[in-house]
Amino acid sequence: MNRPQGWSDDNRGTPYGRGSASPQPEGARVMRQVRRGPAAPPGAGPYGGGVPPQPSYVDGRGYDAYGDTAADGYDSGYNTGQVYGGGRRGGGFVPNDNDPDPHLQQYRARPNWRRRIKVTAITVVTVLVATTIGTYFWADSKLNREVDLSKVIDRPSAGEGTNYLIVGSDSRAGLSDEQKKNLHTGSAEGKRTDSMMILHVGDNGDTLISLPRDSNVEIPTYKGSDSGKTYPGTGRQVKLNAAYAEDGPELLVRTVEFNTGLHIDHYVEIGFAGFANIVDAVGGVEIDIPQDIKDTKSGADFKKGKQTLDGEQALAFVRTRYALAGSDLDRTKNQQKFLNALANQVATPSTVLNPFKLYPTMGAGLDSLIVDKDMGLWDLASMFWAMKSVNGGDGKSMNMPISGNAPNGNLQWDSAKVKTLVSQLNSDEKVTVSGN
Numbered sequence: 001m002n003r004p005q006g007w008s009d010d011n012r013g014t015p016y017g018r019g020s021a022s023p024q025p026e027g028a029r030v031m032r033q034v035r036r037g038p039a040a041p042p043g044a045g046p047y048g049g050g051v052p053p054q055p056s057y058v059d060g061r062g063y064d065a066y067g068d069t070a071a072d073g074y075d076s077g078y079n080t081g082q083v084y085g086g087g088r089r090g091g092g093f094v095p096n097d098n099d100p101d102p103h104l105q106q107y108r109a110r111p112n113w114r115r116r117i118k119v120t121a122i123t124v125v126t127v128l129v130a131t132t133i134g135t136y137f138w139a140d141s142k143l144n145r146e147v148d149l150s151k152v153i154d155r156p157s158a159g160e161g162t163n164y165l166i167v168g169s170d171s172r173a174g175l176s177d178e179q180k181k182n183l184h185t186g187s188a189e190g191k192r193t194d195s196m197m198i199l200h201v202g203d204n205g206d207t208l209i210s211l212p213r214d215s216n217v218e219i220p221t222y223k224g225s226d227s228g229k230t231y232p233g234t235g236r237q238v239k240l241n242a243a244y245a246e247d248g249p250e251l252l253v254r255t256v257e258f259n260t261g262l263h264i265d266h267y268v269e270i271g272f273a274g275f276a277n278i279v280d281a282v283g284g285v286e287i288d289i290p291q292d293i294k295d296t297k298s299g300a301d302f303k304k305g306k307q308t309l310d311g312e313q314a315l316a317f318v319r320t321r322y323a324l325a326g327s328d329l330d331r332t333k334n335q336q337k338f339l340n341a342l343a344n345q346v347a348t349p350s351t352v353l354n355p356f357k358l359y360p361t362m363g364a365g366l367d368s369l370i371v372d373k374d375m376g377l378w379d380l381a382s383m384f385w386a387m388k389s390v391n392g393g394d395g396k397s398m399n400m401p402i403s404g405n406a407p408n409g410n411l412q413w414d415s416a417k418v419k420t421l422v423s424q425l426n427s428d429e430k431v432t433v434s435g436n
Helices: 102-107 115-144 179-184 238-259 270-280 311-319 330-345 353-369 377-391 415-426
Strands: 146-147 164-168 195-202 209-212 216-218 237-238 267-268 285-289 293-294 300-302 305-309 367-370 396-399 402-405 412-413
Touching: 115 353, 115 377, 146 238, 164 238, 164 353, 179 293, 195 238, 195 330, 195 377, 209 330, 209 377, 216 238, 216 412, 237 238, 238 267, 267 270, 267 377, 270 311, 270 330, 270 353, 285 311, 285 330, 300 311, 305 311, 311 330, 330 377, 353 367, 412 415
Parallel strands: 146 367, 164 267, 209 396
Antiparallel strands: 164 195, 195 209, 216 237, 267 367, 285 305, 293 300, 402 412
């Protein structure tokens, strides 16, 4: 067979396994179908040169060289330079924040907001719990549990609700000579009760009852708090504050219980310095003073009307006696009014939620309080909230009912009203008895 001139075996199909001696490039071979993507827009790509994407090779069955179908919309990324996967299938190429190609933003991992919120919430709760626990143990360790009510003998049965005996003493402990002068406390040794109140906390309203320190009471048989010796009662009639001066808190509790028949559950005492420090820690207490007051003995000098008292002024106000017409009875009313206002200010969100006010207030108060051995922080908090409720009108404040003066000149309680009052408190009923 005659062959065309210039035809050789090298012109037969594809010369697999053999090189070509021809200086011309080989012609197009028989290849699988070539699918080319759309042309890249001018200036596209990280090199800004308009480099077109590489073709994707698909065989006749619809599979590319890597076994993926052309119809499933998946590109291995090999032909676009994204060798290790990408897109929303995870891993792979993540563009730089300054990458000029906006289409590549789809490859950036989306933040897991649900997980972030969960972690933040757990962290906040953990911090709050740790802070609360730490604050509790810190505050609990500062309570001065010095009064042992187990030394009180022949006690009446406990009734419904909780009864606190709250005492303001004239203790000058911790005061410098200059402070004694500024606070007009004098320099008497020892300490006496300057004010006494019973706070009943119950389900039918809280009741605050002032016990005038000039109240006429009988000192009963008691056991000495230090000596343990029993002192038989002789029927002695004395002022109520003499019981505290004679043998301290334990005898005072014994005397109150004996003369009222009311069981005292907890004892709380605060001195001059502690009272003034608490008032200063909360930034002063606003109170409406009912009349002009000027008392050289207490240092009080006030005009009638609303005003904010600092610690020194507050102490002068609650100790004022001789400038008031009703003497001790009017003074107890002022003491109740101020303590209610103080409790109302302490138990507010602006104090409780502000650590810069809460911790100084707690520190000043807890350092100054003397309580019984069974008193806990919850008991103390309950006492403050009850005083706040009394101030808010949800409870009742009153003086112990007085019928007149005893032969020795002391204030005589109205025995019939006192009996009814104690019965209502023991049964946790609404108090209907009125005081002076």
